[in-house]
Amino acid sequence: MIGNNLFKKAVVVSLVIIFCSIAISPALGISNLLRLEEKSSLVGQEYLLPPPQFIDMSFEKSIMRRMSMRNFTDEPVTDEELSTVLWAAYGLRDDGKLTVAEIDGSHAAVIYVLLEDVYKYNPVNHSLVFYKEGDYRDIVGWQYSAPVQLGLCWNTDIADANFGSAELGAVGQNIYFAANAIGLGTVITAQGDPPAITPVGLPENEHGMGIMPLGHIEFDYNFKYRPMLFSFLPRVTFSDTELTTALEERDEVTSWESDSISRKDLSHLIWASYGYSYYLDKSGSNVVKRHHTVPSAHGYYPFRIYAAARNGVFRFMYGLYNIDLWGLPVVSFLLPVKLGDKRSEIAQATESFASDAPLNIIIVLDIDKTNQWDDLSAESIRWIWYYEAGAAAHNILLQATSRGLNGNILTINDKEAICSLLRLDAENYDPMFVVPVG
Ligand SMILES: Cc1cc2nc3c(=O)[nH]c(=O)nc-3n(C[C@H](O)[C@H](O)[C@H](O)COP(=O)(O)O)c2cc1C
Structure with a gap:
């Protein structure tokens, strides 16, 4: 009898723990969840992002609101906000195309997402792929401190610097539009020699073009x-x-x-x-x-x-x-x-x-x-x-x-x-x- 009661209590406690972890995890955010795990074994592991938010702002209005923002608060960017901006940036659409057009017949853009650790955005399943342990946000994004730093890069096997950057120009526009429309801010910052993202250590066939800090803004849009x-x-x-x-x-x-x-x-x-x-x-x-x-x-x-x-x-x-x-x-x-x-x-x-x-x-x-x-x-x-x-x-x-x-x-x-x-x-x-x- 005593054994039966103990078993029931154990089941209840386990259910409460499972419920709490499910309820709390979205608020913790991807980077915090990872603290619970052994990071060195995580390279290549994918974390699915939540579905992006539908942005119902008129396209012309979003283009008229495009502007650079350089002052960000400490308020974290939620997983849903990050998901919305990344899908707009370079997401895969229902018809199998990306949210930007090919330049010279190909896609070469690569987006690094710098949180408390470094990830790469994978448009195919809308996920963040663990790339490297460590917080590089203030090193790579030295111009403007923000809760997220996006590293815009291109694959040098696919495009040269000019066409790679042109595609990133389209990606950058989508980041500007989406960020602004959901109340966040951003600015494209470029640095060529060496690219600002160099300390992260990119594969040989990738090259950094620019960094876009992303966060809640200190001054409201007006x-x-x-x-x-x-x-x-x-x-x-x-x-x-x-x-x-x-x-x-x-x-x-x-x-x-x-x-x-x-x-x-x-x-x-x-x-x-x-x-x-x-x-x-x-x-x-x-x-x-x-x-x-x-x-x-x-x-x-x-x-x-x-x-x-x-x-x-x-x-x-x-x-x-x-x-x-x-x-x-x-x-x-x-x-x-x-x-x-x-x-x-x-x-x-x-x-x-x-x-x-x-x-x-x-x-x-x-x-x-x-x-x-x-x-x-x-x-x-x-x-x-x-x-x-x-x-x-x-x-x-x-x-x-x-x-x-x-x-x-x-x-x-x-x-x-x-x-x-x-x-x-x-x-x-x-x-x-x-x-x-x-
Ligand atoms: C390729 C490129 C590089 C840029 N680099 C920087 C930069 O390093 N730092 C910065 O604060 N702004 C940078 N900017 C943003 C411009 O300063 C900004 O677009 C311009 O002043 C116009 O302001 P607006 O975007 O608010 O309309 C860059 C813009 C482009 C297109």
Whole structure:
């Protein structure tokens, strides 16, 4: 009898322990759970992340809210928040594609997730793979202290520094959008020689490009809706397409049903590539500012964006004349460069199907503008600018999705031909991508 009672008590106590560990474990977070185990035997072990949150913010709103945040509180990032940001960054979709497009026909991005130990993100089963014991967050993320540091790297067997960085530009955009939409903050920080992630010790075929701290923000986002005073382009409007839907449904195509594009679509697509937000940022961390749709190293914003449609080639003047109350740009418009249909010339320098696209957006680096207070113009560090070009191209694809259109990202095999089409000197300009869309 006594033995029977003891057995019952033991069963009850065990059930209570199992219940408590299940109830408490999500709050403890992956890194704390691991303390209970012998870490040296964990290399390669996978920890499934919880399902990502559906982000119902309008895509255009999330792009207008993109800005860099550099001050983070100690509040931990929950497993669900981390899951949401990582899926947006480079997650696997229901159709088997990733949340960013291939660059030059391949995917090369690798994301390290620095918590109390180091993990790698595995998109295939949405898990964190234990990589290395040890807290490297303040070493690798020395610029800004945060509860999570994301190490953006690329596989050197698959891509070179330029195309690897371009894909990471797309990954970085998704991290910015998702983090902001769920109340977190981030900033892309890049360091080339040696990359900031070096102390972690990467495999030989991986190279570090940038670090993105991720955390709860010290200063709340504070945006005021103030579109440009004078825009000669139709106004960008908030669609019903949620951020998660845009990430799920982006699709690359090589043919289009129509040969023309409406001014409203053109306005949205070109704005998404490099335009200024309609929001003024009045958050505590900044002077009043109007952010671009992409980040830029040193805030240089050295790109020119061109639109080539059936009627000609135009340069996107995304913000002129700092004459408003805050000294911010107030005018945007398209400046004609060449009249007539030039899309077949673009096709000859890229892919034949570009000539059928209603619109080709061309992303061109103005090399002189990369040498302002610090010289970032060298060919050897051109990857810095490929990151920004990749971010701009990715924005166009997501904006196309939001408007029921499709595009592609084309590398350029004859840069001189593109420069000559745009009346640019090939010594001083570097065309990086063409994005056919319609
Ligand atoms: C490739 C790249 C590297 C960057 N490196 C750093 C960096 O090392 N530290 C930093 O604080 N910001 C860095 N930034 C962020 C820019 O400073 C920021 O995007 C720019 O000032 C515009 O501000 P916004 O992103 O808030 O609109 C980088 C941006 C890019 C695209």
